Amino acid sequence: MTTPPYPSYPDDLERPGLVRTGRSTFLRPIRPEDADRLVAFVGSLSRATLAYRSLGPVVRARDDVIRRGAHVDYLNELALVALAGDEIAGLVRYVRDPEDPEHAEVTFTIRDDHQSEGFGRLLLEHIAAAARARGIRVLEADVLADNTRMINVFLGSGYRIETGPPGQIIHFEIAIDPQALAVARAERREHTAVRRSLRPLLEPRSVAVIGANRDPLTIGHEIVANLLRGGFDGSVFPVNPRADEIAGVRAYAGVRDLPEAPDLALVAVRAGAVPGVVRECAEAGVKAVVVVSSGFGETGTDGRAAELDLARFARASGMRLVGPNCMGVVNTTPAARLAATFSPALPAPGRVAMSSQSGPLGLAVLDFAKRLRLGFSGFVSVGHAVDVSTNDLLQWWEEDPATSVILLHVETFGNPRRFARIARRIAPRKPIVAVHPGHADSAVSSLFAQSGVIRTRSLQELFDVALLLAHQPPPPGDRVAVITNAGGPAALTVGACAASGLRVPALGEHTRQRLASALSPHADVANPIDLTPTATAAQYRQALDAVLADDDIDAAVVLFMPPLADKPDEVASAILDAAAARPDKPVVASFLGGAGVADLLHRGDLVVPTYTFPEAAAASLGHAAAYQAWRSTPAGVVPDLAGVDTERARSLIAAGAPGPLPAAVTAELLASYGIALRETGPGAGPDAFLSVGADPVFGPVVSFGLTGDYADLMADVAHRVTPLSDRDAREMVRSLRAAPLLDGRAGGPGVDLAALEETVLRISAMVEDHPEIEALELRPVRLLPPGDGVAVAHATIRLADNTTGGSPA
Numbered sequence: 001m002t003t004p005p006y007p008s009y010p011d012d013l014e015r016p017g018l019v020r021t022g023r024s025t026f027l028r029p030i031r032p033e034d035a036d037r038l039v040a041f042v043g044s045l046s047r048a049t050l051a052y053r054s055l056g057p058v059v060r061a062r063d064d065v066i067r068r069g070a071h072v073d074y075l076n077e078l079a080l081v082a083l084a085g086d087e088i089a090g091l092v093r094y095v096r097d098p099e100d101p102e103h104a105e106v107t108f109t110i111r112d113d114h115q116s117e118g119f120g121r122l123l124l125e126h127i128a129a130a131a132r133a134r135g136i137r138v139l140e141a142d143v144l145a146d147n148t149r150m151i152n153v154f155l156g157s158g159y160r161i162e163t164g165p166p167g168q169i170i171h172f173e174i175a176i177d178p179q180a181l182a183v184a185r186a187e188r189r190e191h192t193a194v195r196r197s198l199r200p201l202l203e204p205r206s207v208a209v210i211g212a213n214r215d216p217l218t219i220g221h222e223i224v225a226n227l228l229r230g231g232f233d234g235s236v237f238p239v240n241p242r243a244d245e246i247a248g249v250r251a252y253a254g255v256r257d258l259p260e261a262p263d264l265a266l267v268a269v270r271a272g273a274v275p276g277v278v279r280e281c282a283e284a285g286v287k288a289v290v291v292v293s294s295g296f297g298e299t300g301t302d303g304r305a306a307e308l309d310l311a312r313f314a315r316a317s318g319m320r321l322v323g324p325n326c327m328g329v330v331n332t333t334p335a336a337r338l339a340a341t342f343s344p345a346l347p348a349p350g351r352v353a354m355s356s357q358s359g360p361l362g363l364a365v366l367d368f369a370k371r372l373r374l375g376f377s378g379f380v381s382v383g384h385a386v387d388v389s390t391n392d393l394l395q396w397w398e399e400d401p402a403t404s405v406i407l408l409h410v411e412t413f414g415n416p417r418r419f420a421r422i423a424r425r426i427a428p429r430k431p432i433v434a435v436h437p438g439h440a441d442s443a444v445s446s447l448f449a450q451s452g453v454i455r456t457r458s459l460q461e462l463f464d465v466a467l468l469l470a471h472q473p474p475p476p477g478d479r480v481a482v483i484t485n486a487g488g489p490a491a492l493t494v495g496a497c498a499a500s501g502l503r504v505p506a507l508g509e510h511t512r513q514r515l516a517s518a519l520s521p522h523a524d525v526a527n528p529i530d531l532t533p534t535a536t537a538a539q540y541r542q543a544l545d546a547v548l549a550d551d552d553i554d555a556a557v558v559l560f561m562p563p564l565a566d567k568p569d570e571v572a573s574a575i576l577d578a579a580a581a582r583p584d585k586p587v588v589a590s591f592l593g594g595a596g597v598a599d600l601l602h603r604g605d606l607v608v609p610t611y612t613f614p615e616a617a618a619a620s621l622g623h624a625a626a627y628q629a630w631r632s633t634p635a636g637v638v639p640d641l642a643g644v645d646t647e648r649a650r651s652l653i654a655a656g657a658p659g660p661l662p663a664a665v666t667a668e669l670l671a672s673y674g675i676a677l678r679e680t681g682p683g684a685g686p687d688a689f690l691s692v693g694a695d696p697v698f699g700p701v702v703s704f705g706l707t708g709d710y711a712d713l714m715a716d717v718a719h720r721v722t723p724l725s726d727r728d729a730r731e732m733v734r735s736l737r738a739a740p741l742l743d744g745r746a747g748g749p750g751v752d753l754a755a756l757e758e759t760v761l762r763i764s765a766m767v768e769d770h771p772e773i774e775a776l777e778l779r780p781v782r783l784l785p786p787g788d789g790v791a792v793a794h795a796t797i798r799l800a801d802n803t804t805g806g807s808p809a
Contacts, residue, residue, distance in 0.1 A: 010074050013130055017082065019118035025089060027126055030079040034088075035067040041088040042066050046112050052147045053109050055169055055429055061632050068634060069093070075134055076637040080126055082119050087111075090119035092127045094139060098638035098725055099421050104131060105635075106139040106174075108150060120153040128159070128176040139174040142429075165195070168401050169429070194395045197320050200287035201329060201388065202378065202396060203336045204263035205234045208286070210255065210277050211268035211293075212238035212246045219292060220268040221246060222342035223328065230330075230339025230346055237262055254280065261285035266328065266340055271295030271303075274324065275310060282317035289314060290340065291323035294359070297384045298325060311386035326383030327362040333377055333402045341381070343367075350375015351470050353397045354407035355390045359383050361409065365459070373602060374467055377402040389414045391422055398426045405469045407462060408434040408453075416698045420451045420721070427452030428631050431469050433623075435462045443698040446719040450728055452630050454623050461619060464611060468620045471607035472579075472586035474628035475621060477554035478502045481547035482528035484559035485535040489592055490528035493557055493614040500622025504528065511550045518542040533561070537570035544578035548585050554625070557617050558589040558608075572600035572608075579608050588621060590614040636727025641762055643674035646769055653772050658801035666797045673766045675759060680782050680791040685741050685751045686710065687780035690760065692722075692767050694774050694800070700767040702732070702760065707780055710738050724764035729757040742783065751783035755790045774800035 014028040030038070042061070045053070072079050072093075079093040089111050094104040106127060110119045131139060143150045145168055154161055154172050164171030207227060213220040220240070224247045227236050238246040241253040252258050255265070255277070265286045267277050274293050281289055296307040307324055314321040322329065328341030332349040339346050345367040352374060356362045362381040369376060377400065380393055390408055397403045406426070413419055423432055433454040436444050448455040456462045480502050484490040494504050507515075507527050515525040519539050524530040529547070531539050540558065547553045558575055562568045568591065579587040589601060589610040601608040611617040649672040652665055661669065667677045687707045695701045698721050705717035718735045720728050733742065733756050744750030759781070767773050775798040782791035 008074065010130075013080065013126070015126075017122050017126070019082075019122050025082045025084060025119070025122070027080055027082050027123070029074060030070050030072060030081050030091070032070050034081065035070040037086075037088055038070050038091075039063050039066050041091065041109075041111065044111055045109070049109070049112055049115075052144055052150070053107065055142055055144055065632060065634070073637075073639060075640050078127070078130055078134070080123060080130070082123055084111075084114060089114040090123055092123035094127060094131055094136070095635055095637055096134075096136065097140075098636075098723055099417075101135065102137040104136045104139055106131075106141050108141075108153075115149060120150060121157065124153060124157055128174070132176055137176065139176055141172045141174070143170050143172060144168065145170055165399060167399050169399075194392055195399065198288075198388070198392060198396050200263035201290070201320055201322065202331050202338070202380075203333075204288070204338065206237065206260060206262040206264070207232065207234065207338075207340060208237040208239055208255065208258060208262040208265040208281075209268065210239040210265055210281075212240045212243070212251060214240075214243050214246055219342040222344070223266055223268065223292070223340060224249065226339040226341055226343070226346060231337040232339065233337065235260070235262070255284045255286070256280065258284065264288045264290065264329075264340065266290045266292060268292045268342075271306075271324075275306070275313075278310060278314060278319075278321075282314070282319060286319060288320045289322070290326065290328055291321065291383070292326060292328060292342070292359075293323075294325040296324045297386075307384055307386050314387060321387040322380065323359075323383035324386070325359050326381040327359045328381060330366075330376065330379040332375070333400070341366075341379075345370045347376035347379060348373070349402075350377060351402070351404040352376050352407060352466055353378040353393075353400070353403040353405070354380070354409070355393045356381050356409040357383065357385060357390075357411045358409060361459075365409075368459075368463060372463060372467060373599070373607075374463065374470065385412070385414060391415060391418050394419075394422045394426060394432075398422070398430070404430060405466055406430055406432045407466055408432065409459070409462075410434055410436050413447075413698075416447055416721070420447055423451035423453050424635075428635075431474070431624075431627055433462055433465050433469070435459055443695045443701050443719065443721060446701065446721050447698060449731075450720060452627070454627050456623070461616075461623075464609075464616045464620045465623045467609040467611075468586065468588060468624055469627075471609055472588065472624075473584060474624040474631075475555040475586050476584070476628065478622075478625045478629075479505050479552060479554045480618075480621060481507070481550070481553045481556045482559065483531065483540065483543050483547065483556060484528055485531045485533055486559065486561045486592075487528075487530055489559045489561065489590070489614055490530060493559060493590075493618055494528060496615040496618035497557075497622070500618045501626060502618060502622050505552065507547070508550060508552055511546050511553075514546045515543060518546070537567060537574040540571050541574035541578050544575060544587065545581065548578060548582040548587070553585075555586045555588070555621055557614060557621070558587065559614055560589065560591045562591060569600050573603075575608055576601060576603050576606055580606055586621065586624065588617045590617050633727065636725030636730075638723050638725050638765075639761060641674065641758075641765055644762075644765065645672040648672040649766070649770060653770050653799065656799050658799050661797045661799065666795050669766075669797060670792070670795055673762045675762055675778075675792060677793070677795060678791050679793055680784070683751065683782040683791070684749060684785040684788075685783045686738075688756070688783055689777065689779035690763055690781060691777040691779070692763060692773070692775060695721075700764075700771075700773075702764055702767075704732055704760065705736065706738050706741070710736075714738075720764075722764045723768045724761060726757070726761065729760040729764075732760060733757055749785050752786050752789055754786075755788075756781075756783065759790055759792070772799050774798050 017025050017027050076096040081088045082090040091109045094106045097103040160175045162173040209223050211220040212224050224238050237258050238251040240251050243251040261284050265281045297304040331338040343366045435456050482493050512525045522532050601610050652669045691703045700722040702720050705711040710716045716737045718732045720732050740746040742751050778792045778795045
């Protein structure tokens with residue numbers, strides 16, 4: 001697709017308008033000088049309007065974040081404002097999808113005193129016309145189900161509309177070009193098809209257990225017992241040719257003997273018998289199969305080939321397949337109550353869903369979650385994931401109203417780019433927390449960072465974070481108050497907060513006076529707030545009330561040493577009361593030395609997460625605060641770069657041979673993407689390098705670092721997976737530990753970060769456009785003062801050898 005060039009400010013979009021009430025308004029594109037006007041506009045919105053805009057709990061962005069919304073490129077991102085006098089009455093914004101440039105996400109915000117006047121419909125008409133002129137064919141929007149005004153704007157617009165399934169959030173696809181309606185429907189059909197295909201797996205009406213056994217110590221018996229014990233209200237069919245009854249339920253000799261075709265079949269037979277059983281299931285009309293049996297890919301090449309054949313057969317037969325080598329499926333929602341697993345520990349209902357790629361690990365996971373009192377909406381052990389994958393399950397839980405947090409144990413990726421696309425869509429609304437077994441796998445870390453996925457270092461940390469996000473809101477910022485009755489643990493907590501990217505700031509004068517008047521004269525009202533070992537439950541409540549009421553505090557960590565104080569149940573009750581009074585700020589606790597005390601911090605749906613040691617509480621808050629900061633930052637776009645000659649680049653690559661390109665060709669190829677090789681004197685900071693390597697799983701990975709000891713000894717290198725958005729480039733160059741040398745925090749004027757980010761984006765665009773580029777390195781890159789750009793002194797480019805066939809991508 002080609003898009004026409006546009007000037008920096010399209011004055012052709014300025015025009016008068018009339019809303020439904022007859023009120024006159026003026027519409028125009030937003031300008032950088034509208035930054036203050038935009039801050040005032042957002043500041044005037046009610047909490048209800050902000051909730052409709054953010055699709056959930058109200059989070060007021062910082063002024064500097066809001067101001068950035070006045071800067072758009074008028075092509076990949078465009079915002080139109082409707083003015084009432086000199087103020088903004090309404091605003092509409094689209095952001096082009098970097099993965100599909102014919103799609104864009106559109107959002108509307110109307111000031112409260114102008115709602116119901118027709119601003120939404122007027123803005124939709126104008127943004128649709130502007131989007132069509134820029135090559136966009138489909139506008140997508142997510143709307144809360146009770147936002148009837150916006151829903152009526154879309155349904156009454158006259159455009160062809162596709163809507164997602166009913167739920168708390170309705171997804172709209174508005175085909176503003178009628179010729180693209182088929183495309184919009186095809187994309188939505190794919191998503192719908194995935195969900196429909198998983199329904200027999202996660203919400204079956206009947207289940208067969210093939211390999212069921214009368215011995216209670218066997219896997220087949222425990223699956224049947226769990227299905228019955230878990231409250232499944234459909235039919236359960238044990239299949240065993242040598243049994244008449246299993247767990248009190250009639251057994252059948254084979255799948256062909258069942259009275260009806262079950263939706264779901266669990267297979268727990270020896271590996272050699274699995275293909276025949278799956279074939280019988282297909283012939284009987286079974287819609288989904290879970291292969292619990294082991295003896296496949298983990299045994300070597302032949303086993304891997306066997307499981308892939310199994311998956312191909314299942315899909316060709318119209319079945320979805322989970323496994324092999326998995327432990328089953330759990331769904332605690334009222335629509336299912338499915339415990340199709342042999343795990344002795346079954347989770348209680350809750351708001352967390354989890355996908356695990358390790359079957360044996362799932363046993364420990366469910367047992368640990370039960371001890372934590374962490375409830376699950378669903379749990380799927382995907383095993384070797386030859387068919388049903390994490391990507392599929394993400395799309396199921398995306399629209400599951402019972403799920404608010406998604407946990408992933410990921411060992412391998414089937415389609416990393418598809419994962420990124422799905423995760424980016426879900427993460428702003430539902431946190432995704434993942435653990436991956438690698439430590440030095442920069443590509444995985446980059447993929448998670450770009451997708452908004454919270455990566456944890458261990459399963460313990462995974463569940464620590466889940467415990468917080470399932471029961472408390474993410475903190476609006478990084479400022480933490482620490483309340484304690486013992487000084488030592490408080491000092492540990494302060495250090496852990498700093499290590500987790502959090503601050504423990506000094507309290508304001510008003511809060512200190514409030515604390516001093518309420519607490520013991522021996523209490524320390526600084527931050528940490530030391531209530532002394534004689535602290536009472538009432539003093540804990542007063543201290544927590546004070547810090548949560550402080551606008552300069554975003555979260556609280558409460559430490560309690562039971563041996564130093566009596567009546568931990570009263571202290572727990574006081575903490576719950578204070579947390580309930582301020583549901584917009586998270587409260588976490590650590591009851592050191594008090595085994596079982598965590599149960600006291602549960603009161604119905606109100607839960608204050610408690611951790612054995614305060615370091616875990618701080619780390620969990622740190623992850624949650626970083627996630628909230630990511631979610632609050634405007635989404636990035638892959639910009640349309642000026643000065644790019646893709647045809648020239650294509651001809652140079654076509655004329656080149658596999659291996660390193662000659663220096664002259666390398667220089668010309670870089671110039672076709674607006675990067676000039678030039679020598680210059682020393683830069684304003686240390687020299688840097690930019691490189692691209694082809695990862696066999698993730699494709700091109702861009703790396704950035706400072707030359708010398710920074711990269712060689714400190715391993716201070718940032719990585720991102722292409723394609724990079726402007727946000728990716730900005731975060732990448734600022735993520736180095738040595739970043740203060742670049743932005744002026746270490747003294748001096750700093751370097752031209754804007755030019756550096758643009759160079760990163762040009763490199764990303766080059767390797768995305770030309771997958772024949774196997775490796776690229778710019779070294780050294782002279783970092784010059786602000787406004788002077790960067791100087792690339794030397795470069796190498798190597799082309800891949802694709803003569804063996806296949807795509808270079």
